[in-house]
Amino acid sequence: MLEPGKTDRSFFLEGLNCVTCAAAIEKYSSRLYWVQEATVDTVTSRLTLKVKQPPSEEEMISTLQSLVEGIEPGVKVLPADLSDRSFLDPLRRRALTMFSVRVLPGLIFWALAALLPLGKDISTTLFIAAYLVSGWSVLGRALKNIFRGRVFDEYLLMSAATIGAISIGEFPEAVAVMLFFRTGEILEESAVEKARGSISSLVEIIPDQANMVTAEGNIRQVPSRSVSTGDRILIRPGERVPVDGIVIEGFSSLDTSSITGESMPRDVAPGDSLLAGFLNQGGTLRAETSRPLEDSAASRILKAIGNAGSRKTNTERFVTSIAKYYTPAVVIVASLLAVIPPLAGWGTFETWLYRALVFLVVSCPCALLISIPLGIFAGIGSASSRGILIKGGDILERLWRVKTIFLDKTGTLTNGEFRLAGAFPSSGRSPESLLRLAVTAETDSNHPLAAAVRSGWGKQPLPEPPLSAFERPGLGIEARTREGRILAGNRRFMLENGIEAPAPKKTGTVIHVAEGENYAGYLVVADTVKPEAFDAIRMLRDLGIERIFLLSGDLEASTSEVAEGLELDGAFGGLLPEEKVGLLEEEQGSDTGKGVTVFVGDGMNDAPVIARADVGISMGRVASDVTVDNADVVIMNDKVSGIPDVLKIAQKTKRVIWQNIALALGVKAGVLLLGAFGAATLWEAVFADVGVTVLAVLNSSRIHSINRSPGPWDNKNRGPFRPRS
Numbered sequence: 001m002l003e004p005g006k007t008d009r010s011f012f013l014e015g016l017n018c019v020t021c022a023a024a025i026e027k028y029s030s031r032l033y034w035v036q037e038a039t040v041d042t043v044t045s046r047l048t049l050k051v052k053q054p055p056s057e058e059e060m061i062s063t064l065q066s067l068v069e070g071i072e073p074g075v076k077v078l079p080a081d082l083s084d085r086s087f088l089d090p091l092r093r094r095a096l097t098m099f100s101v102r103v104l105p106g107l108i109f110w111a112l113a114a115l116l117p118l119g120k121d122i123s124t125t126l127f128i129a130a131y132l133v134s135g136w137s138v139l140g141r142a143l144k145n146i147f148r149g150r151v152f153d154e155y156l157l158m159s160a161a162t163i164g165a166i167s168i169g170e171f172p173e174a175v176a177v178m179l180f181f182r183t184g185e186i187l188e189e190s191a192v193e194k195a196r197g198s199i200s201s202l203v204e205i206i207p208d209q210a211n212m213v214t215a216e217g218n219i220r221q222v223p224s225r226s227v228s229t230g231d232r233i234l235i236r237p238g239e240r241v242p243v244d245g246i247v248i249e250g251f252s253s254l255d256t257s258s259i260t261g262e263s264m265p266r267d268v269a270p271g272d273s274l275l276a277g278f279l280n281q282g283g284t285l286r287a288e289t290s291r292p293l294e295d296s297a298a299s300r301i302l303k304a305i306g307n308a309g310s311r312k313t314n315t316e317r318f319v320t321s322i323a324k325y326y327t328p329a330v331v332i333v334a335s336l337l338a339v340i341p342p343l344a345g346w347g348t349f350e351t352w353l354y355r356a357l358v359f360l361v362v363s364c365p366c367a368l369l370i371s372i373p374l375g376i377f378a379g380i381g382s383a384s385s386r387g388i389l390i391k392g393g394d395i396l397e398r399l400w401r402v403k404t405i406f407l408d409k410t411g412t413l414t415n416g417e418f419r420l421a422g423a424f425p426s427s428g429r430s431p432e433s434l435l436r437l438a439v440t441a442e443t444d445s446n447h448p449l450a451a452a453v454r455s456g457w458g459k460q461p462l463p464e465p466p467l468s469a470f471e472r473p474g475l476g477i478e479a480r481t482r483e484g485r486i487l488a489g490n491r492r493f494m495l496e497n498g499i500e501a502p503a504p505k506k507t508g509t510v511i512h513v514a515e516g517e518n519y520a521g522y523l524v525v526a527d528t529v530k531p532e533a534f535d536a537i538r539m540l541r542d543l544g545i546e547r548i549f550l551l552s553g554d555l556e557a558s559t560s561e562v563a564e565g566l567e568l569d570g571a572f573g574g575l576l577p578e579e580k581v582g583l584l585e586e587e588q589g590s591d592t593g594k595g596v597t598v599f600v601g602d603g604m605n606d607a608p609v610i611a612r613a614d615v616g617i618s619m620g621r622v623a624s625d626v627t628v629d630n631a632d633v634v635i636m637n638d639k640v641s642g643i644p645d646v647l648k649i650a651q652k653t654k655r656v657i658w659q660n661i662a663l664a665l666g667v668k669a670g671v672l673l674l675g676a677f678g679a680a681t682l683w684e685a686v687f688a689d690v691g692v693t694v695l696a697v698l699n700s701s702r703i704h705s706i707n708r709s710p711g712p713w714d715n716k717n718r719g720p721f722r723p724r725s
Contacts, residue, residue, distance in 0.1 A: 009054065011047045011064060013040070014076040018185070020154055020366060021072040028067055034060075041373065047077070070148055073141070103182050106134030110175045127171035135162065135178040154181075154364045157331070161360040165682060168350050173682040177361055184366065184690035205277040206293070210242035211235070213286065224276075225293045235285045241278040244296045245287035247271065252282035256637075257387075315372060315397060315657060322368075330363035330672070337676065351678070358675030361685035362668050371660030371696035378703040379653035385704070388646050389620070389634040398615050398632075399650035403595025404587055405545055405643070406580075406609075409552035409562055410448060410509075411602035412619050413533050413640060418448050418525040420456030421508050425521035434521040436463050438513050441479040441488040444469055449511060450477075452525040453488075473605050474553045474576040476511075487514040490555070490574065494519070509554045529562060532641045537566050539644035543651065546595075551580050553605065580609040588614070600643060617643065653703055660696040667692050 016022060022040040029038035029047065037050040047064070054060055057079070064077045109130035113123040135158075142155035158181045165174035211234040212222045219234055224242040227233065232248070235241055241254075253265040256278050265281060268274065274287055276296040293299060338356035342349045376393040383390050390396055407413055423431040439457045442450035443465040454462065466479035466486070475496070476489010487497055494501040494512045499519050501512045508524040540548060550563040550571040559573030572583060580599075588597050599606070599613035610616030611630040618631035619638045635642035671688040674680035 009049045009051055009060070010079075011049075011061070012078040013045045013047055013068060014078055016040075016045045016068075016072060016075045018072060020369060021075075023369065024071045024153070025068055028071065029064065032063065032067075070144075073144075099183075099186055102134055102137070103179060103186065106130040106175065106179055106182075109133065110172070110179060114172050124171060127175050130175045131162065131166070131171075131178055134175070134182050135159075138178065138181070153327075154366060157327070157360050157364055161357045161682070161685075164353060164357045164360075168353060170354070170682070177682050177686050180686040180690045181364075184693050205240060206296075206299070207240045207242045211239075227289055227293065229289055229291055231289045233287055233289060235274075235280045235287065237280055237282060237284065239280050241274045241276050241280065241287075243276050243289045243293050244291050245274050245289040247274060247285055247287050249286035250283050252280055252285050255279040255281050314394075315661075326368075327363050327365055330359055334359035334363070354682075355675050355678055358680055358682060358685045359672060361682060362671050362675065362688045364689045366689065366693055368661065368664040370693060371664060371700065372657055374697060374700045375653055375657040375660060375703065378656075378700045379649050382704045383646055383649050386642065386645055387636040387639075388642050388649075389636060390646065391632050391634075395615060395632045396650050396653055398596050399598075399647055400654040401596045402545060402598050402615070402647060402650075404547045404549070404597045405540065406549050406551050406584055406587075406597070406599045406613070407568075408599075408601035408606055409550055409554060409559055410527060411638075412600055413550070413562060413566070414527040414529050418452030418509065418527050420452055420523060421526040422506055422524045423456070423521065424505070424524070426519055429520055434513060435523070437486050437515055437520055438488050438511060438523055439463055440466055440481060441469065441477050441486040441513070443479075445471060445477055447471075449509060449525055453511065453523060456523070484516045488512070490553070492574065504555070508558055527558075529565065530640050532639060533566060536640040536644055537568070539641075540647070543644060543647050545647075549583075551575055551583065551599075551609075577605045577608050580606070581612050584609055584613055602638075617646070649703065656699055656703055660699055663695060663699070664692050 013022075013025070016025075025047065026038050026040040029035055029040075029049065032038075034051050034054045035049050036052050039048050040046070041048070055063070061077050061079070068075050068077055107130070109126045112118070113126035113130065118126070138155050139159050142153075142159040145153055145155060158178065162174040162178050165171075165177065207224055209221045210224045210227050211219050212227065213219060213232040213234055227243050233242065233245065235252075237252070247268050247270050249270060251267070251269050253267050254274070256266050256275070266278075268285070273290070274285070276293060276299070334356040337359060338349070338353045341347055341352045346352075373393075376396060379396050380390050380393070390399075423434050425431055425434040435453070435456060438453045440463045442453045443462060457463075464481075466481045469477055469479040471477045472489065472493065476487060476493035479486045479488070487493065487499070488511055490510065491501045491512060494514060497514070499512075499514045499517065501519060501522070504510045504522055504524060506524045508526045511523045511525065513520045513522065537548065547569045550559055550566075550568050552559040552571075552573050553575055554573055556571075556573035559571045563571030575583070584597060584599055596614040598615045598617060599609050600617040600619070601610055602619040606618075607630045610618060615633060616631045617633040617635065620631075620634040620636040633646055635646070667688050671680050671684050675685065
């Protein structure tokens with residue numbers, strides 16, 4: 001038995017490409033006594049279950065296999081591990097084979113019977129042969145599904161429509177309907193397989209093998225997933241980085257586009273970080289691994305994309321619920337249409353039966369059901385190609401309605417590369433002694449401000465590290481040395497410790513320093529706004545964002561200076577993490593228009609507010625693991641331009657999805673109406689089913705054509721940050 005806490009289980013449905021079958025698997029899986037909720041993502045062939053005290057793994061797979069086999073024979077249930085190569089198992093290319101076996105022979109027989117003067121008996125024989133070759137499996141599955149209680153599915157609809165057409169002598173149209181139906185299935189499967197290909201390419205960026213450097217200095221190849229934290233590896237020119245790590249020897253240039261979406265190479269030297277999937281384009285590198293493969297950035301991206309399809313949008317749930325009633329309703333209307341008018345003396349049974357058959361063909365819901373998941377997945381795929389990770393279709397849907405954006409300052413709008421701009425000691429101290437105290441306190445801190453303080457010490461050896469140090473997020477650091485206590489942080493931190501800190505005379509981020517109970521002075525460090533921030537803010541305005549605010553733990557003055565330069569709607573400085581959450585909740589509570597509130601940040605301090613936002617966006621390259629895990633969207637390349645990019649993708653995805661829905665419902669309604677009055681034939685009905693499916697697939701592919709927002713490489717960029725006068 002599994003532990004009660006392990007409530008999420010995932011399985012791959014190898015060979016599943018039918019959207020209505022996926023809906024049926026989802027429906028009947030949710031009825032298992034140990035399942036709380038079931039979702040099936042057609043695009044990734046992934047069945048996700050929320051389970052309660054499940055049976056053993058073997059029993060689960062056996063039960064699911066029996067259930068799936070009853071709905072879609074031939075589909076295999078496999079345990080899902082998105083970091084494993086078994087993820088590629090469902091990615092089979094069967095379209096050409098299916099066309100050759102099921103459609104092409106029937107098409108040849110149909111063409112011979114329809115085009116050659118062979119006589120009625122021979123033509124009829126060829127039509128029946130064409131019908132059986134192309135439709136035998138459809139008839140068989142329709143019969144099986146009836147015995148299993150699945151009456152209203154596409155197989156029964158097509159079987160009834162074509163048998164009815166044959167019964168009134170419409171052999172050419174009956175065979176044509178079956179041929180087009182099978183062709184539509186193949187096109188639908190091909191579209192799904194093409195969408196899966198984007199995931200396949202992501203898996204393939206992670207190499208199977210790593211060059212391990214042994215303790216004796218020898219090189220031996222080992223599986224990438226067997227490499228542990230702290231192991232040393234060798235990456236030769238032309239090889240991909242197998243696991244995340246830190247360069248310890250060598251210089252090179254890396255192609256990072258597979259993870260970050262950046263086209264420009266990145267130069268690395270000892271001390272720089274590497275992510276699994278980066279391509280080494282220059283010299284040989286030696287690196288020390290920082291985490292195992294299953295925890296790498298590439299694996300987390302892969303898992304998030306794989307899980308994205310199981311997080312269904314409200315639109316998808318709405319359309320699925322419509323389809324449940326839509327198909328039975330059309331079947332009932334078709335039955336009434338075939339019987340009532342001729343009984344009332346308004347025509348022959350043959351005429352009205354034909355019109356009812358048109359209704360049956362049109363009622364197949366495939367185009368409606370496949371258009372939404374394909375559109376969602378196209379949007380997620382388009383974002384991932386730009387180095388933006390969207391963790392679910394529901395997130396993409398929320399991004400359609402963004403009205404307010406809160407932006408963190410340091411590392412989000414600014415480069416986060418602070419430089420010491422000045423040291424202002426208190427009376428009786430020298431700048432050097434003040435700096436020594438600050439450097440001692442910040443020796444082991446990973447905060448960007450600490451790095452700026454240490455960089456200001458110059459090339460001299462760093463002072464002796466403290467005996468202990470305790471960091472207070474959003475406030476500062478308290479260090480203990482042999483001589484006593486050192487405090488380094490903001491003014492609030494000083495006041496909490498009973499030390500009066502004067503107002504600074506220079507704009508910038510201020511670090512106040514105290515030794516024991518005595519104030520020692522303050523340091524000022526300065527940051528620079530990212531060059532692309534100006535164009536990004538302008539594009540957010542163009543996309544309809546009504547309010548943009550800046551939140552920061554930095555001093556009010558420097559926060560306001562950045563906000564004014566970027567022409568934002570407001571700025572709040574000197575905030576603790578919980579105060580950022582409070583401001584965001586205040587905005588959420590006051591928004592009566594049900595607009596979505598977004599927070600964009602990067603540091604560990606931002607994790608609470610990112611988790612609380614309607615949509616939390618993390619600047620992933622510098623963000624902490626906690627922040628990335630809490631975020632709904634991760635911008636892997638840290639470009640501010642990624643914020644308008646993801647909103648553009650979301651808005652275009654929305655337009656495409658609703659175009660697909662309107663197209664499917666509009667064309668079907670039109671053909672249904674024409675069919676009722678005898679103005680539409682089975683040919684038009686087939687187009688309303690297969691043709692609309694093809695058009696929806698082609699329309700979804702347009703999402704990939706979205707242009708990127710301008711970046712720092714753009715000649716139109718406005719250059720370095722200059723505050724407004």
